Amino acid sequence: MSIDTNLLTHLQKLANISLKEQEIEQTKEHLNEIINFIENINNLDLENIPTFFSQINSALPMREDIPISNTDIAKDILKNAPKSEDNFFIVPKIIE
Template identity: 30%
Template sequence: MAIDAATVRKVAHLARIKTPEDRLEPLAGELTGILAWIEQLNEVDVDGVEPMTSNVAQPLRLRADAVTDGNKVADVLGNAPRATDGFFVVPKVVE
């Protein structure tokens, strides 16, 4: 699939990208090359190939599905500039 300067101009307009006229032809050539590469990838036979998320097979580590409060109140409030009775203290913003 070949892309011409008019298509590049239209896509640049839709994407709100300001592109000088002298750059339209080189961009059209680059985009045509990218699409040719994608078409080449579409020719690869991938029947029977399992999808993978990593090049190393690793089982997922699961934790127990239990509801807890985290027991991290002191750690969380340690980052706060001010805290009182286990809650964040923030400045009043509404009068």
């Protein structure tokens, strides 16, 4: 596959962009380089290379859901707030 002027014009319409005349040739060259690179990757023989990671066989690590109450964390967070009281943020009222 290669990018010609007709295909590039079609892509410009789909992407709602406009290229100047001097940019068209350079853009075609860049896109063709990308396509050639991808085609080279597709031609690699990967049959004997083991997969090291697969989403199908992986699972999320499970942990116990244990609530932890640590007031020091709240104090550290609230010390950066402009206003706080009794471990809560004080914010201006927006509904009367």
